[in-house]
Amino acid sequence: MRNPRTAKNSIFDIIIRTILLLYSIIVIYPVIWTVLTSFKTNQEFYASAWALPKSIDFSNYVNAWYTAKIGAYFTNSIIVVAITIFVTLILCATTSYTLARFKFFGNGLIGKLYMSGLYVPTILGIVPIFLLLVDLDLINKWTGLIAIYTTFSLPFSVFVLIGFYKTIPNELSEAARIDGCTEYGTFWKIMFPISKTGLVTVSIFNYIWVWNDYLFAMTFISSDAKRTLPVGLVRLTDTLQFKTEWGSLFAGLVIIMLPSIIVYALFQSQLTKGLTAGGIKG
Amino acid sequence: MTFVGFRNFLRMFEDPIIWQALKNNLYFMVWGTIIIFGFSLFFATIMARKKYREIGFYRIIFFFPNILSIIVVGLIWKFIYNPSFGLLNAFMEAIGLGSFTKVWLGDVSTVMPALVVPQAWMYIGFYMLLLFAAMQNIPESFYESAKLDGAGEFKQLIHITIPLIWETMRTAFVFFVINAFSKTFNLVYVVTRGGPSRSSELLTTYLYQNAFEFSNYGYATAIGVFLFIILFVISIVVLKFTRAEVYEY
Numbered sequence: 001m002r003n004p005r006t007a008k009n010s011i012f013d014i015i016i017r018t019i020l021l022l023y024s025i026i027v028i029y030p031v032i033w034t035v036l037t038s039f040k041t042n043q044e045f046y047a048s049a050w051a052l053p054k055s056i057d058f059s060n061y062v063n064a065w066y067t068a069k070i071g072a073y074f075t076n077s078i079i080v081v082a083i084t085i086f087v088t089l090i091l092c093a094t095t096s097y098t099l100a101r102f103k104f105f106g107n108g109l110i111g112k113l114y115m116s117g118l119y120v121p122t123i124l125g126i127v128p129i130f131l132l133l134v135d136l137d138l139i140n141k142w143t144g145l146i147a148i149y150t151t152f153s154l155p156f157s158v159f160v161l162i163g164f165y166k167t168i169p170n171e172l173s174e175a176a177r178i179d180g181c182t183e184y185g186t187f188w189k190i191m192f193p194i195s196k197t198g199l200v201t202v203s204i205f206n207y208i209w210v211w212n213d214y215l216f217a218m219t220f221i222s223s224d225a226k227r228t229l230p231v232g233l234v235r236l237t238d239t240l241q242f243k244t245e246w247g248s249l250f251a252g253l254v255i256i257m258l259p260s261i262i263v264y265a266l267f268q269s270q271l272t273k274g275l276t277a278g279g280i281k282g
Numbered sequence: 283m284t285f286v287g288f289r290n291f292l293r294m295f296e297d298p299i300i301w302q303a304l305k306n307n308l309y310f311m312v313w314g315t316i317i318i319f320g321f322s323l324f325f326a327t328i329m330a331r332k333k334y335r336e337i338g339f340y341r342i343i344f345f346f347p348n349i350l351s352i353i354v355v356g357l358i359w360k361f362i363y364n365p366s367f368g369l370l371n372a373f374m375e376a377i378g379l380g381s382f383t384k385v386w387l388g389d390v391s392t393v394m395p396a397l398v399v400p401q402a403w404m405y406i407g408f409y410m411l412l413l414f415a416a417m418q419n420i421p422e423s424f425y426e427s428a429k430l431d432g433a434g435e436f437k438q439l440i441h442i443t444i445p446l447i448w449e450t451m452r453t454a455f456v457f458f459v460i461n462a463f464s465k466t467f468n469l470v471y472v473v474t475r476g477g478p479s480r481s482s483e484l485l486t487t488y489l490y491q492n493a494f495e496f497s498n499y500g501y502a503t504a505i506g507v508f509l510f511i512i513l514f515v516i517s518i519v520v521l522k523f524t525r526a527e528v529y530e531y
Contacts, residue, residue, distance in 0.1 A: 012435075013332070016332065017334060020336070020340050023321075023325075023344070024340055024343045024344065026403070027343055027344060027407075028343055028346070030358050030362060031346075033369060034358055034361075037361075045367060046366065046367055048372070049367055049368065049372035050372060050376070119460065121460055121461075121509075123467050123486045123489070123506075124464070124506045126489075126490070127489075127493045127499055127506065130493070130494075131499065211351070212350070212352065212353070212354075213351075214352070214468050214472070219494065230351050230353045233353065233354075233357070234472055237357060237360075237472075250361075253354055253357060256353075256354055257350060260349045260350060260351075261349075263349070264346065264349045271349075272341075272345060272411055
């Protein structure tokens, strides 16, 4: 069947497609501009904002990585993110499995307590957490930072995984029990591997927020040697702009974006599905 | 630390910076809502209703800024606004608007709009995706019968799409309000530090400054409590006034 209003619709369609194209340029061009600028020398930089770099020169990257210590911050960030993701995985998998599949007194209340963490803006907790870390002698230590990251990763991770564990049929764990598996054996040998998709999804989300976090890292870490990448980068902006070494700054921006772009390219569909499957329906 | 009763709260109500900061927070909330929800509703509708070949690609691109650190977004936009090498002034000169170029972030009259733009740039894709997911649950037959009755695209949006995704929009909106108060902290802290002369100060940046620059934890926490109450009241008011019949389908 042909649409009787084809002619009118096609003009409408052209307008909409143009708007979509224009908006995608607005989204993507600033990022491309950042990458292009990171290859420019200082003279090229001030000459024109639009011009392409004359040659692909990696000296800005070398400067950023070694002289500006972006490499050290990068390593710090990798370590902190990796440990946080690992600890969160163990804690959230066991917690959500218990909350989803066992009936015990206080089950509902504990679940709700975890969920309430989704609705508290992190900045409201910053002063009490800071004072707590000082009291516990965990300030300016990665242990303290990782503990806080893990705590703040749990509500969303548990929320996603509870939904996941609830869908696994009971027959599976019953069969395991009949075959002589203990509760722990059932969990580690069957449930943990079976929930791989859910675990990968929460890990991607946790990677994104911990890798990108600025507030906690800036507040809880004060020594330069322990700084993570976002804090290091902002510090650089404050010092380098007076030395007008803009190239290294743009290179630093590209370095911090690169891992996230790779993660997004690899897991894009999982990320958007995980988000829309229940992201904020609390 | 000594107990001072309500002294911190009394001091707060006499502090002009608090009211300036609250005004800026509300500015972010109102303009953020209009721009972000306007665009994301528009894009989500197109993504759900149109079958262009390139639409999947745009969905990936529009969501992309959400995976970046708000620090990166802030720094990129700080550079875009830079008066000596930034993209914006260069762009305006290129299209013949050279006389309107400004020091966008250094001017009291332009700093707030200049900060709302990166916020929108980052979050439009996120809310677009949420609304899009809700729209995909609407059965195609609803639109077909509306078409038979002669309803155009706009009428379909008003009478079918919006009522049926209303619950998601409410939740998304409350979520956005909380974010408009909390996540703007990073943006403002990195881009302007609340300047020039406190014209982009937020309750959150003022809280942070009091706690970690002046070591005035009591006053900072009082601001935090004030912020929490405001958020709570706004969320309740929003949920009450947007309550509508839920359509089952």
